[in-house]
Structure formats: C-alpha cells, structure tokens
Amino acid sequence: MKKKKLILASASPRRRELMTQIGLNFTVKPSLCEEKITSTAPSLVVRELSAQKAENVFSSLSDQEKAENAVIGSDTVVACEGKILGKPRDREDAFAMLSSLAGNTHQVYTGVTLVWEEEGVKKSHTFYEETKVKVASMSKEEIDRYIETGEPSDKAGAYGIQGAFAAFVLGIEGDYNNVVGLPVCRLYQEMKKTGLAEEERGN
Secondary structure, rough: OOOOEEEOOOOOOHHHHHHHHHOOOOOOOOOOOOOOOOOOOOHHHHHHHHHHHHHHHHHOHHHHHHHHEEEEEEEEEEEEOOOOEOOOOHHHHHHHHHHHHHHOEEEEEEEEEEEEEEEEEEEEEEEEEEEEEEOOOOOOHHHHHHHHHOOOOOOOOOOOOOOHHHHHHEEOOOOHHHHHHHOOOHHHHHHHHHOOOOOOOOO
C-alpha cells in the first residue's frame, strides 16, 4: 500500500507533542462533530468517540485527500470507581474530581481510531489502551493549590500527569503516554499491523 500522509483529528497540544516525539509527520484538522455517547463503559465510550472524530474529519476530505491520507482520531477519559470524569465544568467540579482521585487508584482510557482508504474502499481500525494511576492522599489545601495552577481546567479528570500533579502520583500500571493523552507505542504497533507504518527490515 502506498504510504499515507497522516491527519490528527485533535487540537490537543499533548497529542501533537507525542506524535512528533516518535517521529510521525502529520497535519492537524480538529474534528467538529457533536459527540454522542451510547455506552457508559469507559472502554466503549473512548472507542466510540475516537471513531466519531476520525470519521468526521475523513468525511470532510476531498476524494483526492481521502486517497492520500489516513486520519487518526483519539479520545481520553478518566474513570474512578466506575464513574467517568470528563473535563471539569468549574472550580467546584475540579475540586470534587480531585477529591475522589486522592488516596485512590483510577483508570485512564484512551481510544484511537484510524480511518483510511485502500484501493477506493474505506477502512477503519479502532482500539483502546487502559492505564491504572495510583494517587497519594491530598489535603484540601493541596487540592486548592493545584487548582490555582490552572492545569485542571482543560483536562479529563482535572489533572495533567506531566505537570504539577506529578507530586501526587504514587505509581502507574501501564503506558504513561496513555495518561498524557495518546498511547503512541500502541498506535505505532497498530499502524504497522494495518500497513499504515512501514516496518523497517534489516538486509
């Protein structure tokens, strides 16, 4: 299969950084679709939303662009005790989320969908990655101070593992980059399986 150009269907600076980090060349075209969830299971929700984003961007491409590009859609949610935590609505919401995470172990799920065309036929491939995160106990003052940094406002679960919140992360089980926003190792391996990444072979 002829090598495809990549389009990231996300405006997330963290996903852009992670894809650049592993040497992928891509353009950014954020999805504009209205997200619709039909499941309450985190692993299904992220797969569903990543597929909606990728499909939305792919459908907006011209026929020529569809033939030349593969679209990557992604969605991340934090789940604690079975409840999905999205981005906080306000300070009170962020405080409630962080209070539930403190002294507890939660899960981060990222769904990824690849959409491309092969010999005129549209193909798609969706997968998800799960990482467990153990958080230390936090006092009310520590939660307030963390909210003051501004980090929680645009992040699922009201925290960023790569920022000041690292002071409270006791450990993780799984892919760290998945918690940041994109499991790039898994992404690259899945791209090789689907033929979207060329596997280098020795002579």
